[in-house]
Structure formats: structure tokens, C-alpha cells
Amino acid sequence: MSIVVRRTNTFAVRPLTTEDEQLLRDLLDASASLWNELTYERRQNFTDPNIDTSVWDTEDYRKQYVGVLGSATAQQVIHKNSEAWRSFFSLKEKGEANGLPGYWGNENEGRKLRTYIRNDQYTLETGERSRLEIPVGQDLKDEYGFGYHDRLRLEVAGDPKWEGEQGRLELYYDEVDDTFRAIQPVTVPDSRRDSPLAEESAALDVGANNIVACTTTTGQQYLYEGRDLFANFRETTEEIARLQSKLREGRYISRRIQRLYRKRTRRRDHAQDALVRDLVERLYDEGVATVYVGDLTDVLSEHWSAEVNEKTHQFWAYRSFIDRLATTAEEYGITVEAESEAYTTVECPMCGERDETERNGDAFRCSCGYEGHADLDASRVFLERQVGKEVGSMARPVRLKLDDHNWSETPHSPERASPNEERTNRSTDDGKLASVGTA
Numbered sequence: 001m002s003i004v005v006r007r008t009n010t011f012a013v014r015p016l017t018t019e020d021e022q023l024l025r026d027l028l029d030a031s032a033s034l035w036n037e038l039t040y041e042r043r044q045n046f047t048d049p050n051i052d053t054s055v056w057d058t059e060d061y062r063k064q065y066v067g068v069l070g071s072a073t074a075q076q077v078i079h080k081n082s083e084a085w086r087s088f089f090s091l092k093e094k095g096e097a098n099g100l101p102g103y104w105g106n107e108n109e110g111r112k113l114r115t116y117i118r119n120d121q122y123t124l125e126t127g128e129r130s131r132l133e134i135p136v137g138q139d140l141k142d143e144y145g146f147g148y149h150d151r152l153r154l155e156v157a158g159d160p161k162w163e164g165e166q167g168r169l170e171l172y173y174d175e176v177d178d179t180f181r182a183i184q185p186v187t188v189p190d191s192r193r194d195s196p197l198a199e200e201s202a203a204l205d206v207g208a209n210n211i212v213a214c215t216t217t218t219g220q221q222y223l224y225e226g227r228d229l230f231a232n233f234r235e236t237t238e239e240i241a242r243l244q245s246k247l248r249e250g251r252y253i254s255r256r257i258q259r260l261y262r263k264r265t266r267r268r269d270h271a272q273d274a275l276v277r278d279l280v281e282r283l284y285d286e287g288v289a290t291v292y293v294g295d296l297t298d299v300l301s302e303h304w305s306a307e308v309n310e311k312t313h314q315f316w317a318y319r320s321f322i323d324r325l326a327t328t329a330e331e332y333g334i335t336v337e338a339e340s341e342a343y344t345t346v347e348c349p350m351c352g353e354r355d356e357t358e359r360n361g362d363a364f365r366c367s368c369g370y371e372g373h374a375d376l377d378a379s380r381v382f383l384e385r386q387v388g389k390e391v392g393s394m395a396r397p398v399r400l401k402l403d404d405h406n407w408s409e410t411p412h413s414p415e416r417a418s419p420n421e422e423r424t425n426r427s428t429d430d431g432k433l434a435s436v437g438t439a
Contacts, residue, residue: 067139203383213375
């Protein structure tokens, strides 16, 4: 029996004219409006225990938006909303639900521009002149002078990584990069995979100064730096505080402050989304089948340092990051497992010593003479603990920094950090939690 797997292609798309861009924005905004209206009613009905969410009537919503979105696209947004609620109730039964499905922004502060196009309703052609064509509702066609059979044509940048049966297209506006993007799931026969047989493992040390330090059983290491990102996050936070101090008594928010909050959150989410996608694709190419992450369920508590709390609960957003990782890894057939990482940040990867080790920033040193990169060493110790054996020699680590939309490799090697004589302080304000790595 043939086995199939789901993969994802991502493209940047661009309207051909200014008028086409406005039409596209109207289309995506209408989708967000539909999502919000449906979400509002379902959140209201959630308080009634007699409501059977599986039979909520959505036909009136489809009719309301069919003129702008077209029948098929309106139905896809409704289906996506229903999927979110089914997932919520499934998690609720397991005691794992974190909150009700949310809104896509609002009219005053700005909606998240996004829509979903059924797999048989769009045409995507890539090559010398790549293009994407999507349907538009008749009301929008009339408003913008489109003929009855016309569709909106968009330019496409980027080559598909996967070929196969196309799935439902997600089209959204990336506010951080001021770019429209398309995400295309495809179903690929397992026999056409271009990676080695997946049997390797990887472990992640997740933080804020270095968002991810990763070690694989193939001897590869990756380091995703977060200091510049946190500096930008902190700068926006300070500007928010400055503006709040100027508000008249009794006021705590303004439209400008709301825009800054939204900008800060979307910049962080964009960085995490891009990181997860880059990391998972690298691990897939390495043949990784299982990724181990630290289980911090009991240690994400308030810390005495305001800066550590800001990194932990706002910028770092650990749980949100792990959810992104698990969702993306699933697309590639990779399993994410949360395990205890106690003592990994203070244990020497060479001799196993814990008491006579020192850490200062990225630098780690042991009394046995070993020197290395603290976060990369922690991920290595964590990995060896999970697989029950030594990983062996390590390749030169790959260091990455966010460059606009992508995480790009830098020429500097992180293993050359110079340790000093200061004793490790495990309540550090250097991006690590005080209780992480301790029992």
C-alpha cells in the first residue's frame, strides 16, 4: 500500500496593479470579518450547555459573504472556523484547552488579512513567469470592473519545494514584511521523499538570547540567535510605556499604543514562524524522526527579574513556540516529545561534572578543561540523555540570525566564545529561567 505524507510550499505573491492590491485587501478583510462574526456567535453560544456545536447553522453567514468572497471561499473560511472549534472541544475533553478560538483582529485596530481557497478553485503555475489565480465574488468583480469569468491574477516568487496533489491554499498579508504570502499544502507519495530514511533524533535547548540551540544524532548543531530580536522587542515595550505615561489619568490605551502592541506581537510571531519552518526543514533533510524539547510545565513561574519575566512570558512565549514547532513538524512526519531537561545547563558534555562548571553568557567551562558554547552543550547533553548514548564528534555549528524574512547563516562560529572565571549564576538574566535545568 502506498503511503502519502503532507508537505507545504510557501510563496510570496504580488498584485499586478494598485487596484488589484486593493481588491485583494478587500477580499482578505471580508474573510476576516466572516471569521470574526462566526467566532463571536460561537463564543456567545458556548455559555449555553444545550448548544450542539456540530450543528450550528452557518448558511446565513455564507449567503452574507458570497457576493464578496464567492461561495466556495466563504465555505472554506467557515470550515476552517469549524475545525478550530472542533479542535478546542477535543482538547477540552482531555483537559488541555488553553482558551476559546480567537478573533482575527478587529475593524478599528486592523484585522489580520487572511483567507482560504479550496484546492480546486485556484490555479498555481510556477516557472519563468509564475502566477496564481484565485476566485473573487461577483460584487467585487462588479466594483473593480472584472468580467463574469475573470479571476484575480497575482505574481508569484519562489520555487515549490514539493510536488504533489495540491490542498487548500492559505493566502495572507505579512504585515512585518509588507508582503502577501501563500501557503500551499501538497500530498506527496512517500516514495518521492528526498530525505534519508527518518531514524535520527534531535534535542532543543530553548531560550531567549539564543532562541534555539539544537543538536542532532548526526553530529550537526544549529544556533538561532535572539538578542537583536529581543532588543527590538524591548525597544517597542519601552516606547509603549513612554506613551502610556503621557495619557491622561484614567486612560491606559490609545490607538497608537494598540498599533505598537500589535506590531510587537506580529514581529515576534513572524520570527518564530520563520525559525520553526527553517529548523524543521533542516532536521527533515538530516533524517530526524524525533525532536526532544524541555518540559517546562512546572517551571514557567514568575521570576524575581522583570527582564527574565519579559523574555519568558512575552518575547519568548514558550508554549506558543512549542505549539508552532509541533504543528510544523507534523507536516514533515516528525514527532515532538517534551522531556525533563534537569541539570542539562550545568552538566559537562565531556565528563558529566555538574558542580565544578562555570557559565557566563554563551561561554561554558568545566574543571576538566572542557570549554564550549553553553546552550549548544545543553542541547547535546539533553539529546544524549534521551537517546541513551554519546552522540560523538560534532560538526562546526551553524549560527543563524533573522535577516528580514529569513533566518540566514552567519560566518561566525559560536564555539569560539571565550569563558571567563565568573561562577555560573543559574538565576541569570541572560535568557535562561532560574528553575530551568534544576530538579
